[in-house]
Amino acid sequence: MTQDTFREGGLMRLADRTLRPVEAVAAIAAGAVMLAAMVLTSLDALLRYAINKPLAFNYFLTEKYLMVALVCLPLAWAFRTGGYIRIQFLHDRLPAAGGRLLLRAGLLAAFLLIADLAWLAGEQWHKAYSRNEIVMDVIDWRISWSWIWVPIGLWLLAARLLVTALGPAGHLNRLQDPEEDGL
Numbered sequence: 001m002t003q004d005t006f007r008e009g010g011l012m013r014l015a016d017r018t019l020r021p022v023e024a025v026a027a028i029a030a031g032a033v034m035l036a037a038m039v040l041t042s043l044d045a046l047l048r049y050a051i052n053k054p055l056a057f058n059y060f061l062t063e064k065y066l067m068v069a070l071v072c073l074p075l076a077w078a079f080r081t082g083g084y085i086r087i088q089f090l091h092d093r094l095p096a097a098g099g100r101l102l103l104r105a106g107l108l109a110a111f112l113l114i115a116d117l118a119w120l121a122g123e124q125w126h127k128a129y130s131r132n133e134i135v136m137d138v139i140d141w142r143i144s145w146s147w148i149w150v151p152i153g154l155w156l157l158a159a160r161l162l163v164t165a166l167g168p169a170g171h172l173n174r175l176q177d178p179e180e181d182g183l
Contacts, residue, residue, distance in 0.1 A: 012167035019076070019159055026156060027077040030070050037066040056138040064135075064146045072153030076160040107165035111158055118154030125151055 040058050048054035078084070094102060127133075129144035 012163050015159075015163045016167060019156075019163060020080075023074075023077040023080060023156060023160065026153070027074040030073040033066050033069045033073070037062050037070065040066075060135075060137055060139075060141060064141065068146055069149040072149040073156075075153045076156035079157060079160050080164075104165050107161050111161040111165060114154055114161060115158040118151050118158055121147070121154055122151035 040055065040062060044055040044058040090102065092099070125144055125147040128142075128147055133143040135141045135143060
């Protein structure tokens with residue numbers, strides 16, 4: 001890599017191009033999880049009311065596994081495509097350079113917080129995995145497979161926050177990425 005790569009934000013552009021497909025896969029996986037949750041819940045209701053034989057595992061699977069993945073996996077994709085709350089009061093009153101500096105500082109602070117949460121979530125997942133912790137129910141559920149989605153989603157979000165904070169200024173305050181229309 002040349003010095004221009006670092007100076008022109010090329011390294012962050014490369015990180016962005018690398019991160020985008022990973023975010024898309026995570027968002028698509030979350031969509032598949034949502035579809036599975038809807039099908040299972042509908043089937044459970046149908047079986048419950050039609051023949052009085054509900055799916056005994058559905059509630060636990062949906063609540064503890066599918067919903068966690070549904071919320072955590074698309075976090076980075078949602079952030080990149082503008083799915084966050086913007087408070088522009090101070091930003092709009094600052095000169096352009098000051099506004100960019102404020103946004104970068106906020107993104108770096110958010111990165112530190114989310115990376116710390118991802119680290120702690122990863123430690124909790126590892127502890128549950130290494131101890132082979134389970135919840136006994138109709139099926140013995142491994143806790144680690146429920147918790148794995150939290151550090152994955154948070155690490156993706158942390159990476160996206162860092163890439164946005166250190167990347168080109170044009171990516172800082174974009175309402176929606178025009179390349180994102182198809183996903």
